[in-house]
Amino acid sequence: MEAAELAGRLLRDGRPEGLGVAATKSSPVDVVTEMDLAAEKLITEYLLDLRPYDGFLGEEGGASAEGRSGVRWVIDPLDGTVNYLYGLPSWAVSIGVEMYGERVAGVVEVPMRGETYFARSGHGAFVTGGQYGDKQVRLRCRDAAPLAESLVATGFNYVADVRAHQAEVARELIPQVRDIRRGGSAAIDLCDVAAGRLDAYFERGLHPWDLCAGEVIAREAGALVGGRPGREADGELTIAAPAGVFEPLQALLEELGAWHD
Structure with missing residues (x-):
């Protein structure tokens, strides 16, 4: 500190x-x-x-x-x-x-x-x-809301081709959630999940330094933090959300191919 x-x-x-x-x-x-x-x-x-x-x-x-x-x-x-x-x-x-x-x-x-x-x-x-x-x-994350009523944050890669696919995932996701936010800092997004300012956060392409501290903070605030089904949060995909939001969001992101370029 x-x-x-x-x-x-x-x-x-x-x-x-x-x-x-x-x-x-x-x-x-x-x-x-x-x-x-x-x-x-x-x-x-x-x-x-x-x-x-x-x-x-x-x-x-x-x-x-x-x-x-x-x-x-x-x-x-x-x-x-x-x-x-x-x-x-x-x-x-x-x-x-x-x-x-x-x-x-x-x-x-x-x-x-x-x-x-x-x-x-x-x-x-x-x-x-x-x-x-x-x-x-x-800190305590928000109680689970239906995915359709969840405010979800994400981030985009700085490489144009990668960002284009992430934008396509976001386009498919937007009608199925309350709205999407893009703040520009993975660490802050994870803390905002912990503080109940966001219902969920996901991003592809994070490095260990992007998520190490924020993952512990979100997890200790009651959020589930993971990646693709059965995997920990990693560079392929990081998701943070309370139980009840995490599972349907993870399934939807898997279907949309949010874990690949």
């Missing part, structure tokens, strides 16, 4: 007017800013000082290390990079923790909301700040 807060403050207060692009990701639409790299450096140095034997996996590559403690920190220093680049508020710092390969804890810092979401396995999910004030409020 301390590392996420420091990185969030750096990104919020240090955002320059004209952002320089340090590198490109999978296409010219998706950029990695200098601030993204600076935030990852801050997080990893902070954690390494306290946990020198742990492993690290960071989106920008600078944090990748095996470690020898059985603990690995999975870091997305700036989830919602394009939102950040354009001055939109929906971006976050996401830090998840794996223990012997199992996702066990996470924090998602959302600086422009002033909110911090956090959870650890078996101990519940909580939020503090923003509309919640100084209190630590326990």
Whole structure:
């Protein structure tokens, strides 16, 4: 939580007017800013000082290390990079923790909301700040609604051909749900499921750093989190929703081929 807060403050207060692009990701639409790299450096140095034997996996590559403690920190220093680049508020710092390969804890810092979401396995999910004030409020996902009355969030890939298929899936899905939202940050979408602001969320193409922290938070708030039938959430498909929404949504996404390009 301390590392996420420091990185969030750096990104919020240090955002320059004209952002320089340090590198490109999978296409010219998706950029990695200098601030993204600076935030990852801050997080990893902070954690390494306290946990020198742990492993690290960071989106920008600078944090990748095996470690020898059985603990690995999975870091997305700036989830919602394009939102950040354009001055939109929906971006976050996401830090998840794996223990012997199992996702066990996470924090998602959302600086422009002033909110911090956090959870650890078996101990519940909580939020503090923003509309919640100084209190630590326990999170609980919404009670299940019929799929036709469910507000569902998703995301789209930055590669045009992949995005085209995802748009076709969304076109087929829209008449069968209340509506669809696209926020631009997987970590925030998972937290919004946990907080009851969304009924469900799904996306294809997530990486471990996109979902590690948010998965623990959503799960500890009572949501089911998984992928294709019988599988965990992974790069093919991630779904988060309360029981009763999860199952019909998973079945529909399987039918629509949401798990492939």
